[in-house]
Amino acid sequence: xxxxxxxxxxxxxxxxxxxxxxxxxxxxxxxxxxxxxxxxxxxxxxxxxxxxxxxxxxxxxxxxxxxxxxxxxxxxxxxxxxxxxxxxxxxxxxxxxxxxxxxxxxxxxxxxxxxxxxxxxxxxxxxxxxxxxxxxxxxxxxxxxxxxxxxxxxxxxxxxxxxxxxxxxxxxxxxxxxxxxxxxxxxxxxxxxxxxxxxxxxxxxxxxxxxxxxxxxxxxxxxxxxxxxxxxxxxxxxxxxxxxxxxxxxxxxxxxxxxxxxxxxxxxxxxxxxxxxxxxxxxxxxxxxxxxxx
Amino acid sequence: xxxxxxxxxxxxxxxxxxxxxxxxxxxxxxxxxxxxxxxxxxxxxxxxxxxxxxxxxxxxxxxxxxxxxxxxxxxxxxxxxxxxxxxxxxxxxxxxxxxxxxxxxxxxxxxxxxxxxxxxxxxxxxxxxxxxxxxxxxxxxxxxxxxxxxxxxxxxxxxxxxxxxxxxxxxxxxxxxxxxxxxxxxxxxxxxxxxxxxxxxxxxxxxxxxxxxxxxxxxxxxxxxxxxxxxxxxxx
Numbered sequence: 001x002x003x004x005x006x007x008x009x010x011x012x013x014x015x016x017x018x019x020x021x022x023x024x025x026x027x028x029x030x031x032x033x034x035x036x037x038x039x040x041x042x043x044x045x046x047x048x049x050x051x052x053x054x055x056x057x058x059x060x061x062x063x064x065x066x067x068x069x070x071x072x073x074x075x076x077x078x079x080x081x082x083x084x085x086x087x088x089x090x091x092x093x094x095x096x097x098x099x100x101x102x103x104x105x106x107x108x109x110x111x112x113x114x115x116x117x118x119x120x121x122x123x124x125x126x127x128x129x130x131x132x133x134x135x136x137x138x139x140x141x142x143x144x145x146x147x148x149x150x151x152x153x154x155x156x157x158x159x160x161x162x163x164x165x166x167x168x169x170x171x172x173x174x175x176x177x178x179x180x181x182x183x184x185x186x187x188x189x190x191x192x193x194x195x196x197x198x199x200x201x202x203x204x205x206x207x208x209x210x211x212x213x214x215x216x217x218x219x220x221x222x223x224x225x226x227x228x229x230x231x232x233x234x235x236x237x238x239x240x241x242x243x244x245x246x247x248x249x250x251x252x253x254x255x256x257x258x259x260x261x262x263x264x265x266x267x268x269x270x271x272x273x274x275x276x277x278x279x280x281x282x283x284x285x286x287x288x289x290x291x292x293x294x
Numbered sequence: 295x296x297x298x299x300x301x302x303x304x305x306x307x308x309x310x311x312x313x314x315x316x317x318x319x320x321x322x323x324x325x326x327x328x329x330x331x332x333x334x335x336x337x338x339x340x341x342x343x344x345x346x347x348x349x350x351x352x353x354x355x356x357x358x359x360x361x362x363x364x365x366x367x368x369x370x371x372x373x374x375x376x377x378x379x380x381x382x383x384x385x386x387x388x389x390x391x392x393x394x395x396x397x398x399x400x401x402x403x404x405x406x407x408x409x410x411x412x413x414x415x416x417x418x419x420x421x422x423x424x425x426x427x428x429x430x431x432x433x434x435x436x437x438x439x440x441x442x443x444x445x446x447x448x449x450x451x452x453x454x455x456x457x458x459x460x461x462x463x464x465x466x467x468x469x470x471x472x473x474x475x476x477x478x479x480x481x482x483x484x485x486x487x488x489x490x491x492x493x494x495x496x497x498x499x500x501x502x503x504x505x506x507x508x509x510x511x512x513x514x515x516x517x518x519x520x521x522x523x524x525x526x527x528x529x530x
Contacts (some may be wrong), residue, residue, distance in 0.1 A: 026356040026363070029438040029482070030509050123505040124514075133442045134483040136500040181317040228329065229439070229446070231356035231363035233320060255358060255439035255446075263317040266368070285396060286318070 002119040002146035004069045008139050012063025012101060016138040017118060020053035022126035024253040030135070032234055033128040033250050036109045036210060036273040040078035043164050044113035047075040047090045052116040055127040057145070059101055059110040060209075066099040068110070072147065073159065074099075075114040079107030079172065079274065089163035107172035107274040119148035130251055132211070152171040172274040177266050183236060183260035185227065193220045197261060198283050202245075206277045210251040213272065217280070219243035220261065229257040235264035247272065311386045313378040319366045321378045325385065326360040329448055329476075333360050334434045338393040338520045340385050348456050349381060352488050357519045359436050359446070385408070396434075396522045403429065404530040407491035413456060413473070414429070427451040428478065428492065430526040435517050443482035443500030443515040447523060450478045462488035492527075 008015070018041070021034020028153035036087045037042040041202075057066075074240045076087045081101035085091050087110075093099065099111060120127040121136065129136030133291055164269050186194065200218030220243040230239070236248045238258035245266060247258070263270055264284050273280055312324040326333035329397060339358050344355045344364075351370030354361040364381070366374070405425045415419045433447035440446075455476050463486060466472070470481040472489035479485060482499040501517045513516065 024354040024513055026307060026354060026365075027438065028515055029440060029442045029444050030511075121506070124511060132485065134500075135442070181315070184314045184316055184322045193481065228359045228361075229437075230322065230358035231437075233316060233319070233363070233365070253435060254356065265318065290360040 001149045003146050003149065005114060005147040006057075006099075006145040007067040007069055008141055008143045008145070009065040009067050010063060011140050011143075012059065012061065013062055014060040014138060016058055016129045016131075017055050017120050017123045017136070018058045018128045019055040019126055021128045022124045022146045022252060029254055030124070030133060031251050031254055033130045033135075033210075035111070035128075036250060037078055037107075037111070039270040040109070040215075040274075041091060041111045041113075043088065044111045044167065046078040047077075047162050047164065048073060048113055048115045050113060050117050052120075054113065057112040057139070059112065061108060062101050062104040064099075064110075068093045068095055068097045068099060069093045069144070070147075075113045077113075077164070078110040079276075080105040080222065081110055081128060083110070085260050088160075088169050090159055092160070106276070107170075109274060109277050114147050116144075116147050118119045118130065118151070119146040132251060133202065135168070139222040152198040158187065170271070170274070171217060171231075172276070173279055174280070175271045175275055175281045176268075177282045177284040178272055179265035180237065180283045181265060183262040184230070185224070185259035186261060188224050188241075188259050189261050190221050190223075191200040193224075193261070194200065196220070198285060201280045201282055203280055204272075204275045206276050208249075209279070210249055212252050212281070213247045214248050215245040215247065215273075220245065220282040222236070226257045227259055229255045232256045233263060234259070235266060235269050236260045237264065248252070249273070300369065302361060307379045311382045313382050313497045315378065316363065316373045319368050319374070321364050321374045321381075322383065323364060323378070323382065323386055325362065325363045326485065330358045331434075334436065335393045336388075337362065337436070339388050341520060342371065342394055342447070344386055348376065357437050359448075369506060377480075396520055398522045398524065399517060400524050400526050401471075401495050401497050402528040403495050404528055405429075405471075405493040407470065407472070407493045409459075409472075409490040410492045411494060413454075413490050417453060419453065419517070424454065425494070425527055427454055428473075429527050433478065434523075435519050435521040437519050438515070438517070440479075441481070441483050441485050441500075443517065443518045445479055445482075445499065445523070446515050447478045447480075448476065450476055454478075458488035459490065462486050466491065467494070468498070469496060471495055498521040 010100040018035040023032040074093045082103045202215045202217040203214045205214035240258045316322045323335045351366040353365045414424045435445045466487035470491045471493040472491045474489035
């Protein structure tokens, strides 16, 4: 038994259901998918006593309008899109109210979690949609989101005061230096590339999505030739001809023929995910047994 | 083979089983320098070994043409350097053995793709000859990628190697048989794509409608890495 809980009035730039994704199927050509910012999504769920990997609504940028169909506790975390509800704390949403995200200020991805969790179809162990591979579809205008009753919790009375502590709320305008591991083709890149990669200031291009983030600000040698296609991990920094790096994101291809200079540390990928175009950031070499960039 | 030749072959082999760390929890094993029967056999032997005796903490393996990605669980504190060394040794010994027999699967193809005639013209080949060159070989499924269940097949006759389209099509229907670079493949879902389309097959390589029914991924895909494939020309 489920309850109709939200209606999508306007989907805005884009929105979909995501959870921890379905890692482990890359050899069938299926990328892991899952939330772009697992830090923010996990906090939204934790505020509501949901499992941290429960399905959430992931909203890209702005323009989204949700109508509340049934009064419930919700939590909103992630990007600041001037939502009319406070973020990073538990809030009561009343039937008939609207939840709007009119104008993106900071970050890129906003998460909405609901008490009891969304009741959504599951494919190969995950509710994450991957429209490009015809696994589910993104949310559109008029879609109705359900919440299951079987997991209905009676949240304890002091729940109204629950919020995320300030030091866990990230400032997406000022990301820390993003840790990078050497990629499989690190040695193919000229010495100047390997050092300038860490000295340059980068930003994310507007042509970025769940598949990949293009990096702007500097560029690397375009002389490094293509390689025989090989498996690609999420977070890989690939350098196509032209020297403008692309970071493979959660819906990105599982194989590729561009040389990879590095791999973003899995723990830092959520920071990169929330970098909106124009926000400057740098990389630093992740600690490795045989360390020091040369 | 003389004694010296055998030793040279041995040295060459051990040089071929290389590996590099790929972040904190993965490594990329390189088992061949080029694509071909030897690389295919070696890949299949390694996959069979990983299925039989998965190393502790292995989450998944992903075959490439000449490489194998091994991804380990972050919870298992593994030293990828040590793992790389021991696995490379283990797989090198394997390379002398025989991989299990590959499955041969037939795929009927109607050769009437939108790029068939222009490609034939470009290659200075009669259309019939192009079809013959494409449907003659037994192909190897080296890997699945690009979209769920999309097979990268080799070896394509060198005369049919063709660059991708300068501007990709926004929608290529599932079942389209196409050529991209040195490979041929089959679109597994409706998707954008830049490969040159020469035909179509009714075989469903990946059926999203079965997602709700099938729980095992292996049952969702008509082809999996390690299979062999023949195209059977049919009338539309």
